[in-house]
Amino acid sequence: MKSGQVTIKDIAKELNISCSTVSRALKDFPGISPTTRKSVVELAKKYNYRPNAIALSLRNQKTNVIGVVIPETVHFFFSTVISGIEDAAMKEGYNVMICQSNEKYEREADSIDALMGARVDGLLVSISRETADLAHLKKVVDEGTPMVFFDRLVEGMNASSVIVDDYQGAYDAVEHLIKQGCKHIVHLSGPDNLIIARKRKEGYLSALEDYQIPFTEEYIVECRNGSEIEAEKAMSDLLKSSIKIDGVFANNDLAGLGAISAVKKAGKSIPKDIAIVGFSNWQFSSLINPGLSSISQPGYEMGCEAAKLILEEINAKEKGKSQIKILDTELIVRDSSKRLH
Template sequence: MGHLTIKDLARKLGISASTVSRALHDHPDISDATKRLVLDSAKEHSYHPNPIAQSLQRKRSNTIGVIVPEIRHNFFATVVSGIEEVMYEAGYIIMVCQSNESLDREVVNTKALAANRVAGLLLAISLETVNSKHLKDVIRLGIPLVQFDRVVEDLDTSKVVIDDFNAAYKATVHLIETGYKRIGFLSAKEGIALNCLRFDGYLQALNDHDVQYYPELFVKIGGCREEDGRKGAESYLKMANQPDAILAINDPVAVGAFCRFREAKMRIPQDIALVGFSGSPESALIDPALTTISQPAFEMGKAAAELLLKQLESNDDNFSPEIITLDTKLLIRGSSKSEAN
């Protein structure tokens, strides 16, 4: 037999469907005897409430929408695992969409999730997201929204981020202290808060240690994938005066640059040192292994999910957003440690 409905249960008991429904929801108008009868019958016939029907009544589902730039990126896949662990325990299921670094796709995803009456939304913005109208619409609809990792800073929502400024500062200081003098920065998109904070940390470290900043070594590649890193490395290879070290916006970009430099017969780290960002598993697989900023991705997912749950349970119109900043660790490996330095 298919899914047993409230009407089926009512027919078996010879009472109205509305009485069955109210009994199942412990309505005060229904006698204890009728409630017991309905609950026993529901148990006997393995009746389970239909979540879709319930969500239509409540105007909200038990589904949480999650939008990430890319699922193939190990960092975001791990964040999603952290989210899923917390939400599953709390009785929610998650629906994951990827924007593929496209604002248009992010807008479509956001509208689709809102139309599906998600209970809440967790989001890391795409590299193209400089306009947040679609997110303001979500907030206006009363759907709780929590941002993580890549965020629209001036949007009044709870956020879970890392201290991007300090992480980039630490990484740059490490390169300076190892003896590198011409340090480049492989940048994604300038408008993204995370990109700006990492660049500011890099710049501050150069200034604090009296190391010259060379504007031509700030290379914009526009994306966050391996092929973008290869493109960036290509730009450096064409320069008459090349950098001796590079801080990349993330690990895939650093790995892409690494591969291109290797093809050009450059020795790493003797000819050029590389530092990535995110602590992805592949950063440990190349040889020499990549120095990187390890980000607590799983913890970030858990923290974002917990903030959303807190908001869902608050029922308070005066809910005030929280910002959680997680610590990072600099993992120093072979791509920036040279015996020559």
């Protein structure tokens, strides 16, 4: 027996019939004699025949693969999004090919080229922190490959997106802090080129305004890479300064953790002296001490929705209008912000 996987040709040869007939027998094509069908199916099973997806893709001009470009799969939020994408895609007979940008523009562009070279039927992307120039994305859309953005919105492109209501989530977080009695709320923000970061900042500012809390620029500190270390350092510096602080709204949970460490090290009590809320409701935010209050984002659902949108576009005869789907967040209150009334 030859090595490697069996092909239609192998089966045809052994049965002394044509490839056409084998192909038809394998797919319940009408008008095939029951005898030949039976022998073909049996031989296929015996040799463990699997249709060659590569050949099918070439023939059908369709790979049934959707490409995903994502900053980092090690982030719990993103890994839940991926699960959602995979489940929804698999249900429709699609495979998923994932590339991580590691938050680098160049790797993002390379990943997109690789995926386009692999002729994916559609692309799901969440841009990197570094990405400012959108030419690599525009090229894809111009070439007619469907593309949907998730989580990190992109402006000025004719493409659908599924995002979370970052503005409202941030507003809810800050309103909650205010209701706990905070009047001097720091915002550890994300990089300004990410729309999600700008939206969260807007939510923060709106809440302050609505509750007539005075604000100065010093209360916003940008954390570029979103790491715990960076946030801890930023927060420590703030605590050493003369600014008054009794609350922190962190743009993500890792930054929230950094804030917790910094406040603990400074010998202040959480939430009594300083109440803290994060964003994203990281998997184990409940397990740290104190439990970190957070804005929960529906990652799995986001993945499903993004997959559904891209599949819709792939199957549409012509390009429809781009949609934007906004998912709700939910405030989860834990000990880091729960003051007694």
